[in-house]
Amino acid sequence: MKLVGAGYAVPHWPEQWPGGGRSLAEQKVIYEELARADSPRLLLSFVSTYHAASTLMECGSDEQRARYLPAILRGETWCQGFSEPGAGSDLAAIKTKAELRGDHYVVSGQKVWSTMAQYADKCLLLVRTSSDGPKQAGITFLLMDMKAKGVSVRPINQIQGDEEFCEIFLDDVEVPVSDRVGEEGKGWVVAQTTLSSERGLTLMELSYRMKGALNRAADLIRQNKRQDDVGVLREFGKLVTQVDAACAIADKFLENRIGGVERIGDASIVKNSYSSALRAYAAFGVNVGGIEEQYRAPITFGDLNTGNWMADFMNSYAWTIAGGSEEVQRNIIAERMLEMPREPKSWVL
Amino acid sequence: MIELAELHDSAQKAFPADKLMPERDTSWALAAEMGWLMIELPEDQGGLGLTRQAAAAIHYELGKVLSSAPLIPAMLALRGIAGAADFAARDEWIERICCGEYVPLNMLPARIEAGADGKSNGTVPGLFDADMASHVLVGCGGAYHLVPLDAPGVRLVERKLWDQSRRVFDLVLEEARLDANTLVADGALAASLHDDIARSAHLFLAADSLGGATAALEMTIDFLKMRKQFDRPLAMFQALKHRCADLKTQVVAAEALLWSRATGAEQVSVTDLGAMKALATDVYRRVTEEMIQLHGGIGLTDEHPCHQFMKRAMLNLQLCGGLDHWREAAGRAALRQ
Missing domain, CATH: 1.10.540 (Butyryl-Coa Dehydrogenase, subunit A; domain 1)
Structure with missing residues (x-):
């Protein structure tokens, strides 16, 4: 809330919002400085200020924007109900069903990998409203109240002891038709907007935070008295340049998007550049930190630097798996950007 | 733009x-x-x-x-x-x-010993295509000298390269005079010239490398789309697609860094540019290694150009400071911040 007051919480929003309308250059400075100062990422607000906001700004109705955006600035938190047990990389295979009854949908099914769903007020929900035709065509995008009757949430214990992700169970949950984004059956396109905001803007914030956080790695080198170890210095120099390249491609991506010359696959390149740099960053810390990093330590959840490099290393998988895994991004780059042919659809055991 | x-x-x-x-x-x-x-x-x-x-x-x-x-x-x-x-x-x-006269600058460090009598002995490697030149500019010992190739005690020796796209020579100095007559700059001016030249050298080598990497990757992908085995184009195999996608990602990211540092390079440190050059040449090397592997047997033949790209990439890696040098320098610089 202090960041909202100072106008630093949502620098990526348009200028009619308080704290919005910052230039890209200003945004980069804000993110790099926040990371340098070790300021916690606004993790609880991540989905609300990026995913929900960009979905509403691009695809929502005026009435939805007026109702939800001010609430997000006041601190209302959102989660994302996209993946399901049977629909991960193949997201369009979702089965959670919504049936239109009068002025509301009745939703039943199960969602998984919803970040911070246990604390969320609202949910960006993908549901199936039709099973006819191509699987993408039967998908509808809803805004669901997490306190509605029939919603239950179970946090999932992760390998680093965190409970960042949750399962959401939906049992005849009623969602008003006024909370549908876009038309019925057109939810897949809306979902692409949500996901592309993740692969674009958020990655600029994260890349510049990673650049700012390189000073944590420098501290670690000094703490372990490795500052004259040529092998460590080379590895560090390589890492610094890799992080700089991840920042440069995130910049270029936004420049292209603003200039209207974004190409299919660009966002995937940005995401994979970030996730591999992040993995290298954490692996560097685990290596230089030595045995100390193998002892469990009290850690701050949700930040780039939890205080333990082994935990950071485990956390780095969130970016090579979530939001379209590294492998899915490679397919997009190869098939849609490099135009390498798709494999035949059908297969027989 | x-x-x-x-x-x-x-x-x-x-x-x-x-x-x-x-x-x-x-x-x-x-x-x-x-x-x-x-x-x-x-x-x-x-x-x-x-x-x-x-x-x-x-x-x-x-x-x-x-x-x-x-x-x-x-x-x-x-x-x-x-x-x-x-x-x-x-x-x-x-x-x-x-007007088109060719004067090269040495792109590898000179090893010269100046004697008490004002005469120098040693070798200046990394003079490209010096057979086209009548003079070469030699940067050594904190000074720049413009050396006529017909001066006494000066001779060129070609060092046959694996890279067939370029020729390189050593300048051998035996009791040669590098003095006021050959001097172009020394002292503080030479030092600032050195940094200025180094900035350009790293940008140019990185650009050459990423242009080459882009062409090599494109050729490789075209080949995979054309070549059929098991009744399908090789480009359909996911194992190969993913390798191409990773290479594309690395080339595009390195290029983004190149152009961002090329803009206003005067304000970028020589170390940051050297580290960028190290990344670009390393990406070039990786692309060309994969280029040969993904072409299969044909990639090993002299008549196919794969090897020309690989040889050029390997040479670029060595010019104006190699990977180890720039990675270490970048590590030290980041540690000081």
Whole structure:
């Protein structure tokens, strides 16, 4: 809330919002400085200020924007109900069903990998409203109240002891038709907007935070008295340049998007550049930190630097798996950007 | 920006992608005729007054076709001479170079010992295509000397390269005179010239490398789409797609870093540019290694150009400081921040 007051919480929003309308250059400075100062990422607000906001700004109705955006600035938190047990990389295979009854949908099914769903007020929900035709065509995008009757949430214990992700169970949950984004059956396109905001803007914030956080790695080198170890210095120099390249491609991506010359696959390149740099960053810390990093330590959840490099290393998988895994991004780059042919659809055991 | 796009475009027209390793002497004459030698020279000195970024754009395109014309060492030498305010013959030499005379700067560190009698002994490696030159610019011991190749105690020795797109020579000095007659710059001026030249060298080598990497990757993907095994194009196999996607990601990210550092390079540290060059040449190497592997047997044959890209990439890695050097320097610099 202090960041909202100072106008630093949502620098990526348009200028009619308080704290919005910052230039890209200003945004980069804000993110790099926040990371340098070790300021916690606004993790609880991540989905609300990026995913929900960009979905509403691009695809929502005026009435939805007026109702939800001010609430997000006041601190209302959102989660994302996209993946399901049977629909991960193949997201369009979702089965959670919504049936239109009068002025509301009745939703039943199960969602998984919803970040911070246990604390969320609202949910960006993908549901199936039709099973006819191509699987993408039967998908509808809803805004669901997490306190509605029939919603239950179970946090999932992760390998680093965190409970960042949750399962959401939906049992005849009623969602008003006024909370549908876009038309019925057109939810897949809306979902692409949500996901592309993740692969674009958020990655600029994260890349510049990673650049700012390189000073944590420098501290670690000094703490372990490795500052004259040529092998460590080379590895560090390589890492610094890799992080700089991840920042440069995130910049270029936004420049292209603003200039209207974004190409299919660009966002995937940005995401994979970030996730591999992040993995290298954490692996560097685990290596230089030595045995100390193998002892469990009290850690701050949700930040780039939890205080333990082994935990950071485990956390780095969130970016090579979530939001379209590294492998899915490679397919997009190869098939849609490099135009390498798709494999035949059908297969027989 | 339109200017840059035009430069890329005119370079592509002059050196079309389907003609790899165009013949050296005609390429050199064409490059000189296009005015590329004086691209960075201020307009009041008879140049085009464009930025380093513009020059890098040319090297990017020439890298794509494995250019044999030694434009990089020539531009570096010109930058050195043009920046040497106290050099009496400066304007004469600027004119000679802009008219197409080739003067290279050494792109590997010189090993020279100066004797008490004012005579020098040693070797200056990394002089590209010095057989085309009558003089070479030698950077050594904190000074720059313009050495005539017919001076006493001076001789060129060609070092046969694996890279067939370029020729390189050692300048061997035996009791040779590097003195006031050959001096172009020394002291504080030479030091600042060194940094200025190094900035260009890293940008140009990175541009050459990423142009080459882009062309090599494109050729490889085209080959995978065309070559059929198991009744399908090789490009359909996910194992190969993912390797291509990773290479594409690395090339595009390195390129983003190149162009971001090329803009306002004066404000970027030499170390940051050297680290960027290390990344670019390393990506080039990786692409060309994969290029040969993914082409299979044909990639090992002399008649297919895969090996030419790989050999050029490996040589670029070694010029103006290698991977280990720049990674360590970047690590030390980041540790100081």
